[in-house]
Amino acid sequence: MEPRGEVFVLGLILSIALLVISVFISVWARRFTRSLGDYYVAGRSIGALNNGLAMVSLALSLTTFIGLTALIINGLYLAVAVYASFTASFIGLMMLAAPYLRRHKSYTTMAFIAERYDSKFLRIFAVIVMLVVSVLYLAGNLKGIGIVFYYLLGVPEVWGIIVGGLAVTLYVTLGGMYGVTYNQTFQTIVIIFCLMFPVAVVLKALGAAGWAFPPLGYGNMVPLMETVTPHYFWPMLAHPVTYVAIFLGSFFGIIGLPHFVMRFFTVRDAREARWSTIICVFLVGLVNTTVYATGFAAVYWMNTTGFDLSAAAYDYMVFILIDNLAAQGWLAVAVAGAIAAGLSTVAGLLMIMGAGLIHDLYGSLKPGVDDEKKLKLSYAAMFTVGILVILFSLNPPTFILEAIMWAFGIAGASLGVPVVLGIWWKRTNKYGAAAGMIAGFLLTFIPWILIGYLGMEPVQIPLPFFAKYLYGPLGWIKTTAVAIPVSFILTILVSWFTPVPPEALQLQVDQMHGWTDYNEKRYNGKVLPVTIIVLAVLVMWFMTTGYELFPK
Amino acid sequence: MKAYKLEIWVTAVCLALVSVAGGFASSLFVIFRNSFFNRIATPGALVPVYGETMYVVDKYILCLPLHYFLLIVLSWIGVTLIGAIWCLIMDKLEERQRT
Incomplete structure (x- = not known):
């Protein structure tokens, strides 16, 4: 990717202003931190609106801002489906975990797993998984910050990684969870403004009739898009199980990603946890649908003008589009928004990594x-x-969104499953949780090493029986359709054939659901585990069949 | 046990709806693709890329393909509404638990 050839002064001023404000907010918020509880979970004092807004900026990382547009250029409809599942997964997180985790009063996901299953081994294993998924998530986002700096200053990405990384490290260290929360709230407002307006201007320049409302405003451009790129809207380019895998990765991945879950430990009560998710999902949906419009505009513009860009530079497309179709001021706004998106997510991840290492690992x-x-x-x-x-991020992944998608899969299979079953099925014990977590981790982490890190073809990895089906666009994502079902099946079966957990641990399940008394019959039936096993087997069977009906 | 069963059933139904709206919808579009697409003879210049026949969108809403519109609206407004209804019911249940 060629640099712009000059320092982008306006963008630089806005970006530095944003960094300074972020550090200032942290210094201001530092006064609220008097105890460990204040530092890690903001004294459990955050309201629904504040937490909802903070969650939005945590969710809208640089992968959304620039990575999704790149993924849409690559994967078209499939990329939109990935983010549709991601948007909806917040409601899954709310229904299956958020308010219950808040009632549990842990500081982190790792602490929840350790206390629910009364296992030191699971605490340490959960911390290791957390570190793996957080580093994958961070590497993608720091690379994004590097891309923004490269575009701003023409300096190599590595400088952006260092400067952006240092700024966020400084304000997270200074302000703790109070600083992170107020920063994320501020950054959400910045992100929404900085994305919606430049995209509206781009759509207007391309002739979109409904440019004032980007999420649904480009319908009049569809006929020409269908002429130049007939397969843009085709869902049938992938086997339907691909979408099931995306769904599983999103819904259980978000429950397993500790930096998302940690936000729910900061709110006042379970009710606030629920309503903050509703605020969050509405705004995340608004921004994501705007990014679908950006992706559409990028493909439309490239294919109608013949603009050529190497695949490795797709992550730059948002800025190229705005640079070519809008005034420089809008580009500066978009750059500032991108930096806000990157910083907010990196802050959340650093927070959970610090908490995991000190509270969960050292404390244990x-x-x-x-x-x-x-x-x-x-x-x-x-x-x-x-x-x-x-x-670590100085050698980042090629496409920033792929690293995050792997993180979702690993988190879902390793942490999401024991969290969900730990809340909804009393019979789940430490032996079952350990079996499911280890199997889930190995079935996702090893494929990431082989495919994501070493660059092997997915169909060639040593995954017995299933590897031959990992072809097609984003074919590797189908590993999730094996790992998560296997993790569920093992957790349930091993729990079933090993001793019942003590009553004190089972009581935690009642308490998480708001009951003050213990009742053996609640959350202890056979219908739930049997249904899960049947569905899990069905998903794995579906992955191996129907290939004569659906195109590769 | 009445409140417990209500919690379980409401959560199960809402989760199933959210799963379809935000997850399985695309699988259904592939499986029932003939309801959303027509199959036509591919224009001459595109035959090397798409083969002899290709799909074209059959139904539109707000000028967007129907299935695409459903995907983006259901996974956003649809799941938000389902989630809000679930929240209201859980708020009521919580009040009942307290009393």
């Missing part, structure tokens, strides 16, 4: 350490993690 290995010392250690850990992640 040295249980006698008091909260004051943990708080001091947390500042140091947060800073160290930030620096290490910057170093």
